[in-house]
Amino acid sequence: MAASKIQALWNHPAGPKTIHFWAPTFKWGISIANVADFSKPPEKISYPQQVAVTCTGLIWSRYSTVITPKNWNLFSVNVVMAGTGIYQLARKTRHDHFSEVQVPGKE
Amino acid sequence: MAAFKAFWNSPVGPKTTHFWGPIANWGFVAAGLVDTQKPPEMISRNMTAAMCVYSGLFMRFAWMVQPRNYLLLVCHASNESVQLYQLSRWANAQGYLEKKEPEGQH
Numbered sequence: 001m002a003a004s005k006i007q008a009l010w011n012h013p014a015g016p017k018t019i020h021f022w023a024p025t026f027k028w029g030i031s032i033a034n035v036a037d038f039s040k041p042p043e044k045i046s047y048p049q050q051v052a053v054t055c056t057g058l059i060w061s062r063y064s065t066v067i068t069p070k071n072w073n074l075f076s077v078n079v080v081m082a083g084t085g086i087y088q089l090a091r092k093t094r095h096d097h098f099s100e101v102q103v104p105g106k107e
Numbered sequence: 108m109a110a111f112k113a114f115w116n117s118p119v120g121p122k123t124t125h126f127w128g129p130i131a132n133w134g135f136v137a138a139g140l141v142d143t144q145k146p147p148e149m150i151s152r153n154m155t156a157a158m159c160v161y162s163g164l165f166m167r168f169a170w171m172v173q174p175r176n177y178l179l180l181v182c183h184a185s186n187e188s189v190q191l192y193q194l195s196r197w198a199n200a201q202g203y204l205e206k207k208e209p210e211g212q213h
Contacts, residue, residue, distance in 0.1 A: 018171070019164065019167045019168050019171050020168065020171070020172070022164055023161075023164040023165050023167065023168035026160055026161055026164050027161055027164075027165075029157040029160060029161060030154070030157045030158065030161055032153075032157070033151065033153035033154040033156075033157040034154065036153050037151055037153060037154060040151070044148075044149050044151070046138065046142055046145070046149060046151075048134075048137065048138035048141045048142065049135075049138040049139075049142060049154070051134065051138070052131075052134030052135045052137070052138040053135075055131050055134055056131045056132055056134055056135065058131075059124075059127055059128050059130075059131035060128050060131065060132075062124050062128075063124045063125070063127070063128035066123075066124050066125070067125070067172055067173065068172070068173035068174075069173075
């Protein structure tokens with residue numbers, strides 16, 4: 001019984017024998033890279049890049065439910081990716097605009 | 108006019124998400140291009156390397172997905188180029204691309 005379930009997954013049109021599996025699986029690398037970068041100082045965060053990560057994540061969450069085959073792996077990775085982008089943007093924005101304490105004479 | 112109408116009503120045209128998904132991904136290309144003008148110390152090795160693998164895989168994905176998505180393909184080909192360039196800038200700043208420098212770093 002378990003074997004046939006595994007077989008079904010293995011042979012799925014978005015399964016591990018196809019690019020529909022590996023491309024989204026690798027996309028987790030972007031979220032992982034971003035999470036690793038959570039510990040980097042906010043000065044090093046790039047606004048354009050994180051805006052791109054966030055917007056891409058949001059739009060692709062939608063895209064992945066309307067392509068053929070429907071791709072939940074792609075959906076979940078994009079939801080998480082948007083989340084990491086939003087967090088990075090929040091970190092940098094907070095640093096740039098809400099922690100002026102160490103900058104004398106700047107208002 | 109006919110060509111525009113064909114585009115407008117295309118199954119991968121601007122009335123569909125098959126269009127806007129790839130448009131969103133051009134954001135990576137734009138961000139990458141903007142970042143080429145910034146100092147290489149700001150480049151994230153993790154993110155740039157991840158982008159290089161990601162765009163390589165997604166060029167193939169764009170080709171195989173139904174409907175086939177040329178806009179996505181071109182987008183990822185461009186991103187691959189930009190990210191590889193950024194990676195080379197990072198490597199150069201780290202000293203990995205030095206030639207014949209026996210007493211350099213490393």
